Amino acid sequence: MSGVIDKPRLVIVLGPTASGKSDMAVELARRFDGEIVNADSLQVYRGLDIGTAKPTAEVRRLVPHHLIDSVGPDEPFSAALFQVAAEQAINDIARRGKRVFVVGGTGLYIKALLQGLVDSPSGAGKIRQELEEMARTLGNEEMLRRLAEVDPDTAARLHPNDQVRIIRALEVFRLTGRPISADRSAHGFAESRYNVLKLGIRVERQELYRRIDLRVERMLEEGLVEEVQTLLSQGYHPGLKSLRSIGYKEICAYLAGEYDLAEATRLIKRDTRHYSKRQLTWFERDSEINWVDYPDSFATICNHVMEFYG
Numbered sequence: 135m136s137g138v139i140d141k142p143r144l145v146i147v148l149g150p151t152a153s154g155k156s157d158m159a160v161e162l163a164r165r166f167d168g169e170i171v172n173a174d175s176l177q178v179y180r181g182l183d184i185g186t187a188k189p190t191a192e193v194r195r196l197v198p199h200h201l202i203d204s205v206g207p208d209e210p211f212s213a214a215l216f217q218v219a220a221e222q223a224i225n226d227i228a229r230r231g232k233r234v235f236v237v238g239g240t241g242l243y244i245k246a247l248l249q250g251l252v253d254s255p256s257g258a259g260k261i262r263q264e265l266e267e268m269a270r271t272l273g274n275e276e277m278l279r280r281l282a283e284v285d286p287d288t289a290a291r292l293h294p295n296d297q298v299r300i301i302r303a304l305e306v307f308r309l310t311g312r313p314i315s316a317d318r319s320a321h322g323f324a325e326s327r328y329n330v331l332k333l334g335i336r337v338e339r340q341e342l343y344r345r346i347d348l349r350v351e352r353m354l355e356e357g358l359v360e361e362v363q364t365l366l367s368q369g370y371h372p373g374l375k376s377l378r379s380i381g382y383k384e385i386c387a388y389l390a391g392e393y394d395l396a397e398a399t400r401l402i403k404r405d406t407r408h409y410s411k412r413q414l415t416w417f418e419r420d421s422e423i424n425w426v427d428y429p430d431s432f433a434t435i436c437n438h439v440m441e442f443y444g
Contacts, residue, residue: 141328142225142228146332147236162235163233164196165436169199170199177189177203179203180207182376182379184361266301346407350402353381
């Protein structure tokens with residue numbers, strides 16, 4: 135037979151940061167003899183443990199996790215690399231007769247896994263350097279305005295602070311003469327390579343913000359400052375992509391004397407709340423997500439998973 139039933143089955147547990155998705159995925163994997171594939175863009179880095187809310191060693195002994203501690207803080211990692219590594223992990227888990235639970239809040243990684251990535255031209259170094267220099271001179275607002283002239287659809291989706299994506303979109307237009315949104319529109323019809331059950335954890339906004347604040351305070355109590363100090367003492371530069379992430383960049387700035395710990399804490403909480411809003415905006419566009427309440431409706435969630443696996 136052909137079609138959906140021939141595809142590998144995946145349960146994807148997603149939601150904003152601090153929603154409880156990691157706990158739910160672990161409980162489901164234990165209940166259904168499964169293993170977890172991490173789809174969080176920061177938990178792949180070794181040494182970034184506290185600030186990424188990485189599963190503890192004890193939890194990982196209970197349930198095998200894949201794509202955690204995969205690369206060093208100074209090594210490149212991307213959605214494309216995640217796609218390849220995740221497919222390898224999924225095939226390995228399925229070969230051993232285990233069930234696969236993908237968990238994470240990085241929407242682009244999940245999309246890459248299910249549908250692949252847009253086949254846009256890779257960066258031609260000279261053009262990108264020119265655009266980066268232009269951004270330093272003119273500022274992000276002007277770069278976004280220029281993008282709006284050639285690719286209004288992409289520009290409308292981007293914030294002026296999202297310099298990386300603004301430059302990437304301008305670069306693609308310079309290289310191809312076509313807006314990157316045209317490629318993405320065509321790619322949107324790509325069929326998923328897996329049979330998927332998506333479970334999204336629903337949390338009321340104020341409750342989510344409360345959890346975020348508590349999580350940040352707990353991270354600091356558990357030694358986030360010391361973790362960052364260790365990374366810097368090992369020679370990792372605060373300008374690295376991994377250390378420019380929320381939680382790490384603020385503590386790096388605090389250690390550099392740019393502001394005190396109270397201000398660093400405030401900024402981490404604020405930026406994490408903003409990040410959770412962006413995650414929700416991304417996920418709310420996906421009509422395939424089954425939104426659930428966890429832990430209140432865990433019995434119902436288990437029934438969904440049981441029906442999915444038949």
